[in-house]
Amino acid sequence: MHLQHSPEVWAEYPELVAGALFVTGITADVSAESRIAAYTAIAESRLADGPETGFPEIQAWRRVFSRMGLKPTQYRCASEALLRRFRKEGVLPRIHPLIDLCNAISLAFAIPVAAIDLSRVSKGLDVRHADGDEVYQTFSGETEHPDAGEVIFTDAAGRAHARRWTNRQSGYSAVRDTTATVLIVTEAMHDTASADVPELVAAVTGELGRVWGSTPQSAVLSRSTPRFEFPA
Template sequence: MRFRHADAIWSAHPLLAAGALHADGIDGTADVRVRVEEYTSRARERLAGGSESQFPEVLAWRRAFARMGLRPTQYRCASESLLRRLRKEGTLPRIHPVVDLCNAISVAYAVPVAVLDADRITGPLLEVRPAHGDEEYTTFDGRTEHPAPGEVTYADSAGRAHARRWTSRQSGHSAVGDRTRRILVVTEALHDGAADTVARTLETIARELAAHWPVTPETTLIDALDREFTLEETPQVS
């Protein structure tokens, strides 16, 4: 299966930098609490100096959302939402060791990190692109939604949408759970210095996954010149 951003995304967001990771051998047994606390502590220290809304990483996504016709205070990128929750509540929700670890790394670097169950994606292509309007998105409570035409989503070859409003909200269909074994992780950024931040974020995720699970993550940095990441073909899921 291939993962890529459509030409329309690169045209509209030429400063985009992204990274993708594939790992096989994940389960829900690893104890990541110490590492989660370390990364969330880094984020708390930064938040002590000012609100997440002023972080360059977040401001870049707010500008992108505004250009897409979205109110940035109504629809936030995933990292801003997590940072906001961390600032208000002092902690992040516990969901699954892989998700908890990636959420903590996301707030530490202030960039969105999406973690998808790779076996819940229908190949041969997962593409970040403007929606046609007929894609199906499954909420976490099982409802079906259809992204508006032009809304940026992660769309697979079966027409299933795995995100709403690009980096705002993931799909319940491909959410990591107890049965997850293979994951696709994507991190994206738009700020000045995005390529360096994405590289460090991806390196950190790969190192932590390898330290907690018997996996050898495959990683690729994605930019306007090198736009695709290829991982092993996933089973077709209805």
Template sequence: MTLTLTVSDEVRALAPGFTHVVIEAYDLVNGPSTEASSALLDDAARRLAARLEGRAPHEDPHMVAWREMYTAFGSKPSRTRNSAEALAKRALADGGLPRINLLVDLYNAISVAHLIPVGGEDIDRIQGGMRLVRATGEEDFVTVAGGEEVVEHPDAGEVVWRDEAGVTCRRWNWRQGPRTRLTEETVTGVFLLETLAPMPVPEAEAAGTELAELLEKFSPGARIEVHAPATAGASA
């Protein structure tokens, strides 16, 4: 693995059932959303509806586990939903899923279809390795509010992804910062599929394989590396 990802001991202790599949991708082709990526999002919404069988997204056992985890590190899960639940809620609403750009559409489709939080970061914009840690509250999280760049700080004890420059995603997988997000100019990306028990590891692996195949399809010639699920007790 070219990029180093580490899960801290504090997070391992908090979430012994946490696993993540990591996909590194190089020589990607990104751009505006296409009819094909839009169709994938529509299909993901149909797959989600079939999976839920009339339940609300937050009633799914995997989403229940994430809500319990958010509560465990001090966040209110009904107000700050994990990324998969938030997307699922939008997928089932009248407006449907947003179209962002080609690469984001691909991983959002996988997230919704499998009800797994999936994140994508531009490797070229990451400074040093990525670490999943419990915040001290002093870290910088640069975001945009009202069209202006602002600096926030996570709550003490909050689980965040960070690199050497600061926090890249708050509340584990709630809100990504703009600094490392995938843009239409992105050519290298790392994708993280994050799961908690009771989701079976083979399901996370299947979702990772599906995303890797989509990346290969939409970026012919790209180099894709899929790393097997890593438990919270090991570095990836």
């Protein structure tokens, strides 16, 4: 299997830095609460100095969304949406230990982190502009078709696993209690992304080892190294 961004995406967004981790052995019967607390404390500290809209990581994604023709206050990248909810409510709902941990790390770094159940993915994932006939399933089970030209995560079966790039994942491949094999993807656009994304990948790697005893296969992607290959 693979993860890769299309040449067109790299040409339009050369500032992109992406990280990816392939991991097996994920289960739901673990506790990650102490690790979640450590990362949410970092987010709390950052938010104490001002709202997430002032973070360079968030501002960079807002500029990208504007370039994609999307209103940034209507369609937010996943990390901004999480930070906004956390700032208002002081806590995030618990879903699954892996999702909860990835959300906490996303809060701390202010960078989107997606976890995708690979048993629901056909052959691999391409981040590219949509043709418009791909199939996307919402978390409520409804079917949508991405707009032509929209940046999506799609597989060989024509299924979209994320819409509007880092805005919304698909319910079809969301991590659930039966999930065992996962692809974790993080993407950033800000000036220090080339340093921050490897640091985030290292943080996720460490937590996967601490909580699940797993050693992931990982990569940091750029225009010169755009493809990450991992076992089917």
